[in-house]
Amino acid sequence: MLGLWHMLRPARPAVPLTPERPLADTVLLVPLDGRPPCRQFVIDAGRIAGTRVEAPPTSIQDYYSQPGDTQGMRQWLSQNLGNSQAAILSIDQLLYGGLLAAREKEASPAEINSLLQYLRGLHTAHPDIPLYAFSILPRQTPQDTIDGYQERKDLLAYSRLKGRQAEGLPIDEQELSRLEQAIPAESMTRYLAHFAENKQLNEALIRLVHEGVLAQLVLGQDDGEPFSIPNIEKNELKKYIAHQNLPADKVFLTHGADEIALSLLTTIKNRQAGFRPRIFVHYNSPATPDRVMPYMAINTAETVREKIALLGGQESDTPGEADFTLLVSTCNSDEDDLASRQQTAAYLQTARENNQPVALVDLSKHFTAQETVLPLLLNSDYPVNTLIAYAGWNTTSNSIGTALAQASLYEVSRQQAASLEETIGLTAANITFLQDRLLEDYFYLKEDIDLINLELQKAGYTNTADLDLEHNHRWANRMLQRAMKDHLAAYKNTRAFRQPVTFHSPYGQFSLLLQDMTVDLSYPWPRTFEIWLQATPYFAMLPTGKIK
Numbered sequence: 001m002l003g004l005w006h007m008l009r010p011a012r013p014a015v016p017l018t019p020e021r022p023l024a025d026t027v028l029l030v031p032l033d034g035r036p037p038c039r040q041f042v043i044d045a046g047r048i049a050g051t052r053v054e055a056p057p058t059s060i061q062d063y064y065s066q067p068g069d070t071q072g073m074r075q076w077l078s079q080n081l082g083n084s085q086a087a088i089l090s091i092d093q094l095l096y097g098g099l100l101a102a103r104e105k106e107a108s109p110a111e112i113n114s115l116l117q118y119l120r121g122l123h124t125a126h127p128d129i130p131l132y133a134f135s136i137l138p139r140q141t142p143q144d145t146i147d148g149y150q151e152r153k154d155l156l157a158y159s160r161l162k163g164r165q166a167e168g169l170p171i172d173e174q175e176l177s178r179l180e181q182a183i184p185a186e187s188m189t190r191y192l193a194h195f196a197e198n199k200q201l202n203e204a205l206i207r208l209v210h211e212g213v214l215a216q217l218v219l220g221q222d223d224g225e226p227f228s229i230p231n232i233e234k235n236e237l238k239k240y241i242a243h244q245n246l247p248a249d250k251v252f253l254t255h256g257a258d259e260i261a262l263s264l265l266t267t268i269k270n271r272q273a274g275f276r277p278r279i280f281v282h283y284n285s286p287a288t289p290d291r292v293m294p295y296m297a298i299n300t301a302e303t304v305r306e307k308i309a310l311l312g313g314q315e316s317d318t319p320g321e322a323d324f325t326l327l328v329s330t331c332n333s334d335e336d337d338l339a340s341r342q343q344t345a346a347y348l349q350t351a352r353e354n355n356q357p358v359a360l361v362d363l364s365k366h367f368t369a370q371e372t373v374l375p376l377l378l379n380s381d382y383p384v385n386t387l388i389a390y391a392g393w394n395t396t397s398n399s400i401g402t403a404l405a406q407a408s409l410y411e412v413s414r415q416q417a418a419s420l421e422e423t424i425g426l427t428a429a430n431i432t433f434l435q436d437r438l439l440e441d442y443f444y445l446k447e448d449i450d451l452i453n454l455e456l457q458k459a460g461y462t463n464t465a466d467l468d469l470e471h472n473h474r475w476a477n478r479m480l481q482r483a484m485k486d487h488l489a490a491y492k493n494t495r496a497f498r499q500p501v502t503f504h505s506p507y508g509q510f511s512l513l514l515q516d517m518t519v520d521l522s523y524p525w526p527r528t529f530e531i532w533l534q535a536t537p538y539f540a541m542l543p544t545g546k547i548k
Contacts, residue, residue, distance in 0.1 A: 325359070518536045
């Protein structure tokens with residue numbers, strides 16, 4: 001242990017510091033739901049940009065299957081909008097009470113009209129405060145109230161056939177006819193009415209953009225496939241947008257849901273600064289751009305293009321002329337491309353030597369650690385705090401959207417910083433967000449979640465997506481905290497974590513060292529799918545010199 005300490009300790013004295021990022025403006029957030037990606041990520045990322053992101057109190061927020069208080073949410077928004085510079089609004093939260101509620105509840109024409117009138121009144125009362133709204137297209141999975149196994153299976157098959165038919169592709173007409181006869185009429189009606197209602201709602205929201213009520217509208221597609229009924233709705237909405245003759249940046253269609261509020265925060269900051277991030281995109285292998293990852297309706301390259309466009313960015317031809325590089329790895333052991341991880345790690349080392357900032361998207365086809373790049377970086381002592389963003393969450397759209405938003409926020413903030421002290425503060429905020437993503441997206445989602453689910457299942461709890469708050473939810477939290485703190489103890493004693501990193505700014509360069517880090521974490525909802533996690537890094541400043 002003594003030898004390890006001598007190897008890791010800095011050769012020159014470090015000065016402990018607690019850098020703070022001043023919060024100069026305020027953005028209100030009505031989140032899609034109460035999960036951390038939809039709420040906490042946006043609040044935490046706001047600190048990078050020097051923006052206070054205010055979300056509604058948890059007392060009126062949704063909680064798992066319990067919808068949020070839509071009237072209370074609207075009242076909170078009306079009372080607080082005047083003290084902000086912009087607002088990010090989830091239509092699903094304001095109308096239904098959150099994403100899960102939107103998947104199940106039906107809104108009457110009167111309820112939809114009430115929301116539209118509310119938004120018009122909000123804009124009239126505060127005409128100079130832009131309203132950025134987003135709405136999610138229903139996924140093709142049938143509502144939970146349609147609970148027959150064969151019924152649900154038939155509806156999914158029907159959706160896929162109808163999607164192919166709408167694209168002009170040949171289908172098995174006899175199978176389509178069989179499904180139409182086999183699916184109970186009531187279930188078919190409810191299933192299709194869900195998409196029809198959503199289409200009418202989104203058309204009305206597009207008209208609000210045309211009226212000037214909404215500064216921007218983003219329509220997200222949740223958990224898609226290449227051929228499905230949601231794609232039919234999406235294509236019809238594209239035609240409707242074109243008919244309204246709106247600029248491309250006013251109404252935007254994108255794949256994904258949970259990351260959209262974070263993307264909108266970045267869009268707001270980019271527009272305020274007149275910043276169009278120039279991004280060089282590098283893939284881990286020639287197969288990656290055309291690869292369609294799980295839960296996606298489009299390939300990886302299309303996802304990258306639309307997420308860059310959403311931020312108002314543009315692709316660069318070379319890393320030298322870019323503000324940063326987006327490095328996308330989508331390893332798939334079935335296609336024998338694991339060797340590309342070594343090439344990705346080597347690319348990162350070269351980029352570091354050339355002082356080229358990199359945001360790493362570290363995806364796995366089978367959601368396993370063996371298909372990710374991070375273990376190679378840790379084993380090779382790559383200083384992970386040189387990354388300006390990291391994401392490896394469950395879907396390609398979530399991860400690419402999150403990494404691009406973080407990297408762009410960091411870059412626009414760095415360029416707008418007014419002093420060295422401010423630059424140090426925003427860099428510390430970015431490293432904190434980075435460490436949160438490393439701990440959750442890799443250590444939890446690629447390692448601990450399967451072990452915890454297995455322990456729960458061995459004890460007889462088969463449904464890890466619906467834990468018992470009074471019994472196995474508490475036990476699962478204890479397992480989570482023990483497993484993650486063991487990971488943290490090992491991780492923060494690696495050279496990859498502890499190596500000082502030198503950062504460059506218009507006000508001079510500075511070197512930061514992570515001396516320690518603690519973490520607070522739990523399950524925000526009674527299921528193991530996601531965690532609430534807050535890392536607290538302890539920084540020290542080193543004299544600048546030869547450290548890289």
